[in-house]
Amino acid sequence: MRYLSLAQSLTRSSRRIRIAGLVALSACLFAAATHPALAQGTNDWSELQRGLYLSRVGDCAACHTADPEKPMAGKYALDTPFGTIWTANLTPDEETGLGEWSADDFWRAMNEGIRRDGAHLYPAFPYTHFTLISRADSDAIYAYLQSLEPISQDVMEPDFPFPLNIRFVLNGWNLINFEDRSFTPDPERSAAWNRGYYIAEGLGHCSMCHSPKNFTGAVKDGDAAYSGGMAEGWLAPALRPGSGGPGLSDWSKDDLMAFLRHGRNSRTAAFGPMAEVIDKSTRHLTDSDLDALATYILDLPESGEAPADSEAIDTDDPAMQTGALVYATQCSACHGPDGEGIPGQFARLKGSSLTQSSDPTTVVRLVLEGVRSVPTEKYPTPHAMPAFDWKLNDAEVAAVATYVRNAFGNSAPAVTADAVAEIREAQ
């Protein structure tokens, strides 16, 4: 047994432990040279590299590489509120992948969400964002994907109920939610901001997680955009201050760039779906793209809605007292008696926007399930927070969550034992 991903290598049952990175480019080139349906540019080294880079900017592997031994062969089960979708096989396999696709076909999928056979793609595939990207970028990604080793992997249709299982219905969805856009730079803004916009709103599809969704599952825009959303049951925090919490209002550009590059900064460490985004996508960004992305994100306007007013809960409150005791015995060894953490190792809770976000789901899940940070070049140590679900009951979890949200100068609404019970149930 050989394991190719860090996550798997760290499971106790694995015996053959080896960590490999992404498929070496030379292997891709070999595959390219032997593949018959070569489109123009597909054997151009720099075009392939650009395509690989853009595929990372778009985090394609997150959904299309379910099995690290089968890069981009899809069949990753994507849970949506409407049912499960299995992601497409992007390798150039003729039967089951994109082997028969032309660059035009690929562009239509990216730009309009329409498959080679004319059927509509479900918007779990972020064509609503990818529509922004340039034809040249689409072609580069296409060239890269065509250079991969073809892998035969059949992908099932989604298990959606009627009428959603009829792709034609998507015409209606698109009518409400989709606008075929192309990118026009805003001359009032800096080049960095414009590039950041192109990345975040286009390939990066940040708002897919960081914005709430409407009843049809589409990302809300306007005032709601970037006010926080859910990703795989984790809260994707608000990126702008407003009703969702303080957002990144006190993050510097260096903080954000360090976070996206190294998975950690002096305040916190990424975990859950964002850890994967960093591992597969943002850590690979060039310095200038990273700078552009951070410029754009930190320039998001404050949302019209003011943050929900929350007075810090009094230290005499019984929940705060229990919480303080739980914190001292269970948490303070790593997070420190004053919630300061250890920069680059253990998260700071004092002043943390995540800790104080209006929706406490993430804080509670962190305590119940624990999490692992993503090891990166700069921070190779896979620090993890242990799970406490077996050790603390609902009332204790609620108390300690309430405590960290209201100690060290923090303030956020209390967490109830019932809320904890519900989150525990949902796990």
Add this chain to the structure above:
Amino acid sequence: MARKLPKREVVIVGFGWTGAIMAEQLTAEGLDVLALERGVWRNTSTDYAVTNAQDEVRYRFRHDLFEQLSRETMTFRNSSDQTALPMRMLGSFLPGTNVGGSGVHWNGITWRFLPSDFVARSHNEERYGPLPEDMTIQDWGVSYEELEPHYTTFEELCGISGKAGNLNGRLQQGGNPFEGPRSKEYPNPPMDMVLAPKLFAEAASGLGYKPFPFPSANMSRAYTNPLGVSLAPCTYCGFCEKFACGNYSKASAPTTILPVLMRRQNFELQTQAMVLRVLKAADGKSVTGVEYITPEGEIIEQPADMVILSTYINHNVHLLMVSGIGQIYDPRSQQGLVGKNYAYQITSGVTVFYDEETHINPFIGAGALGMVIDEFNGDNFDHSGLGFIGGGFIGQTQTNGRPVESLAVPDGTPKFGAGWKKAMRENYGHSVGIGTHGAVMSYRGNYLDLDPTYKDAYGRPLMRMTFDFTENELRMSDYLTDRAVEIAEAMGGREMTVSRRKGPYSIVPYQTTHNTGGHIMGASPADSVTNKYLQHWQMPNLFLTGAGAFPQNPGYNPTGTVAALAYHSAAAIRRSYLRAPGQPMVQA
């Protein structure tokens, strides 16, 4: 028939401290390295989480991290005229299994040996005249100066907390004035001292000694090592030695090397691979690989260009013996070198009891938290007329106040029942232990060989240990204990108990996991198994790391030197062996 796998450039057997050091160094050189470890993978943060690691029964008494004796053990006797019996339970020493080896549950006291320790025979003979005839100590064939840069490398890898006593020949206030000159200060300042080591240090200073903080692999502050791996400040939780640290506060292979090593493409680790023997070429001039068994019972042959044995001394020596590599030592004929010069360490202790108003808070502890004096180590003092050579350190470490293991009660307390409970209540939190930790010389009659009767689960004869303390060691230990008693008297307690070490040596109570010798290094193939680069004299593509290389055991914990020797070996492999693979780096 064994299933044969493709050949690898380097196979490392055993993946503890030295296995990981060698793997890191040789993968950095671009070599293709496979490590074979009999134990399993463990995740530092989650398997040793602070939420569940403080389990004294599971770890200390049920040996969760220690090697299991159900499939393989050794036999033991005190002298050649006795019949050895199998050790059925670990006691005197507690070697580890699993990735990280004993380094996962070590204390972290990280010493350098004295320059004179490396020339123990010539130095002592020159100063005191001929040594007893049956004392078989030797010079190491390597000098402190040669190892100095490698000690520094290890200290920086671990982020040792300490205070230098001798920087490039200039003595430093607050450090060990007896240490060899070091090129650099410790990477981190000493740990914060609690009351007990302070009481010890005050008393020792009052007697004219120069106490200093134990060099500690428990972090005194957050630290990032030269590989880029970060360690967190120690929380003094009191579950350190015999336990693993899930807080990344104790340096071990998993906390200092593996985060980087495991990401290297040219490294592979195979766990649950129990190596049964090393395979020799038909002409006996090199090794060709190793044979291991999987948990399913499959026998695998793993060919290799180069084999490094890093299985801890007991298993390194056993593997040589069962593989027929080198002649096994015979004390009667004095022939053979494998198993020769097995040595250990000799310890004793004094406990000072205080009244109720002195709060020691023993639960605030760490493996290497404490103060120590080195006046009576090695040849730091004049041995003329004392009737022994060697020495040891005297120190106070506050490691723990664990409820089962650490309940000191005064002499005369009943062993159980109401009287014991009362004494326990009165004294918990009000006593301080001082330890002495002494050298053991090597002797003709202390050695390792194969047992004629008992076999392990794989059908291999067990290794047999023949060992006892001798006059030299018992006298030396008594001398150290007397000095410890003097310090204890000056500490102003109510009463004290003194535990002297008396012969015969017993493998039952825990003493130290500082076993040494059996594949000793030296300047000539006539009296050693490896050269100073830990390279086997007769089979130059075989290397042996670990304290098995020590010709005798100095009065310090071994791992600083074990690691420095590994780095010294790796540097030589990188610098010269790879230019002429398979050739000896020292001409016999």
